[in-house]
Each structure stands twice: as structure tokens, then as C-alpha cells.
Amino acid sequence: YLCANLCTLCMLFLISVKMFLPLSSQAYLSKFYRDLNATKFRSRMMPDLEDELKAMQKFFGLEVTGKLDSNTLETMKQPRCGVTDVARYEHFQGRPRWKQSVVTYRITEYTSQLSKREVDATITNAFQLYSDIIPLDFKQIYSGTADIMILFKAGYHGDFYPFDGPTGVLAHANAPGPEQGGDTHFDEDERWTLSSRDINLLLVAAHEFGHALGLEHSNDPLALMYPTYQYINTNGYTLPRDDRLGVQALYGKCFL
Ligand SMILES: [Zn+2]
Ligand SMILES: [Zn+2]
Structure with a gap:
């Protein structure tokens, strides 16, 4: 059990080394780009930061590098709405709307x-x-x-x-x-x-x-x-x- 935890820690360490993402950027991605369906079968502890970064860059029309370049960092610093950007649909799923007039x-x-x-x-x-x-x-x-x-x-x-x-x-x-x-x-x-x-x-x-x-x-x-x-x-x-x-x-x- 301890070993499994240590391994998770090592992997997390490897991921952060691989991505060089500051914690504030990781928090941004997990808040607005973590696709719950995609991580359901994966450990919630091991999100694919590169995929999330790419999804974010694509959404904002930035160059999709999968890297935390200066344009991406600038975009993350902009004041914004708290609703996620994961579902890129015009309407919410199931198209909920008010039925009364x-x-x-x-x-x-x-x-x-x-x-x-x-x-x-x-x-x-x-x-x-x-x-x-x-x-x-x-x-x-x-x-x-x-x-x-x-x-x-x-x-x-x-x-x-x-x-x-x-x-x-x-x-x-x-x-x-x-x-x-x-x-x-x-x-x-x-x-x-x-x-x-x-x-x-x-x-x-x-x-x-x-x-x-x-x-x-x-x-x-x-x-x-x-x-x-x-x-x-x-x-x-x-x-x-x-x-x-x-x-x-x-x-x-x-x-x-
Ligand atoms: Zn919004
Ligand atoms: Zn609230």
C-alpha cells in the first residue's frame, strides 16, 4: 500500500517534471479543462496535463503547442467566468431551458x-x-x-x-x-x-x-x-x- 502511494508520488513528480507546469497553471487546467468522463477510468490523481493544456489552447484559438508558452500563461491570468470550458457546445447537454413565459x-x-x-x-x-x-x-x-x-x-x-x-x-x-x-x-x-x-x-x-x-x-x-x-x-x-x-x-x- 505504501509502495503504491510512493509510486503515485513518483509518477506525479515525473509528470510535473515532464510538463514544468507551475501549480497555479495546473489549478487553472483542473478547474476549467478537466474532463470528468475522460479521467473516470484513470486515476483522478494523474490527469493528462498536456491534453488539458492543448484543449485550453484550442478553445482560445492559441497555437496548440501543449506547452506553457507566454500567450497561454497570459490567457490564464485574465479575469474570467467560473463555468468550465470542457463542453464546447452552444447549449448545455440536454438543452435545458425555461418552459414558462x-x-x-x-x-x-x-x-x-x-x-x-x-x-x-x-x-x-x-x-x-x-x-x-x-x-x-x-x-x-x-x-x-x-x-x-x-x-x-x-x-x-x-x-x-x-x-x-x-x-x-x-x-x-x-x-x-x-x-x-x-x-x-x-x-x-x-x-x-x-x-x-x-x-x-x-x-x-x-x-x-x-x-x-x-x-x-x-x-x-x-x-x-x-x-x-x-x-x-x-x-x-x-x-x-x-x-x-x-x-x-x-x-x-x-x-x-
Ligand atoms: Zn461563463
Ligand atoms: Zn456560487
Whole structure:
């Protein structure tokens, strides 16, 4: 038994020597690129780091070297969404979506960095990006259980995905469904703004609501559902084409 453990340790050592991956990069790959199905029959202790690195480089359109080059390292350092990039589909598996015509949401904990009124207005605007183009309406409620429960909280906040302090993961959301389905969490350790400074709440909320409506990450760098954060002017902002097509494929078009 001891010998088996020692062997595992040796192999881990060999793998890390072979890959020269710093622990922070290994953590990034295990968080966003570990394909649970692929490692099911292999020891969870021995992920194929090179494969994961290649999958990540392919997703971001980087040169697929399987090595931790400077472009790859830069990409890993960018602030991003906490949902994984493994399933590169337009929709979550099984295409979950809301079946009702009105989806309710409730903000249970606000950020201390913006006024309540600013947060309410920004969340309304983020949902409106979708209700403008699909036959779905969103209604804010102030008590009881809503379809989409929203909160701002740092660190551990009641699920298996504690937040990680400033930058890194900014927020995450669940696919549509009962119970926690659609629930959307924002990392209170970020500096939330309504401008180009720091992290713009409208852009992150609109991205997370894409997940809450059934959209997966897109590898189109112009898409809102691209996994990393990038500021774009939010004045008169409408959903990019890729996201519009993705969400209309689930809910149909809105005929006003
Ligand atoms: Zn995301
Ligand atoms: Zn969470």
C-alpha cells in the first residue's frame, strides 16, 4: 500500500517534471479543462496535463503547442467566468431551458460597491438584452423563491465553488432547471462598476444570464459567452450575433 502511494508520488513528480507546469497553471487546467468522463477510468490523481493544456489552447484559438508558452500563461491570468470550458457546445447537454413565459428573479444579497437602485437597474438591463430578442419575460420578486436567485458574496457562499478573492473567477451561474437551476453568484471581492474601470457589472451579469438561460461558453472571441472578461462600451449595447443565434435557437425569436 505504501509502495503504491510512493509510486503515485513518483509518477506525479515525473509528470510535473515532464510538463514544468507551475501549480497555479495546473489549478487553472483542473478547474476549467478537466474532463470528468475522460479521467473516470484513470486515476483522478494523474490527469493528462498536456491534453488539458492543448484543449485550453484550442478553445482560445492559441497555437496548440501543449506547452506553457507566454500567450497561454497570459490567457490564464485574465479575469474570467467560473463555468468550465470542457463542453464546447452552444447549449448545455440536454438543452435545458425555461418552459414558462415569465421567469422570476430575486436578488438576496447586494454588493456594497453600488447602490441598490444601480444594481436593480443593471440586472434589469442585463435581462432585457434577452427579453428584447426572445419570447421570454423576466420579473423581479422581493420575497420567496424565484427561478433565478442572485447574490453577491465573497469566498464560500453555500455551494461547492467558493470564490477566489479579487480577479480570477468573477461570477458563475447554473443552467436552467429546478432548485438551484439558473442561480447566479457574483464574487463580492471584485470591484463592480458601471463603467470601463475594473469589472463592469452589466457585461458580467449579461454573460452569466446567458448560462442561466442555457448558453454554454462560445469560442467566438466576439461573443458575450466567451469565457474571459473584456470591456466593451455598454452604451446601446445589444447581444452579439453568436449569442443571439444561440439563445434564439433555444427559445425562438421575438415578434413584436
Ligand atoms: Zn461563463
Ligand atoms: Zn456560487
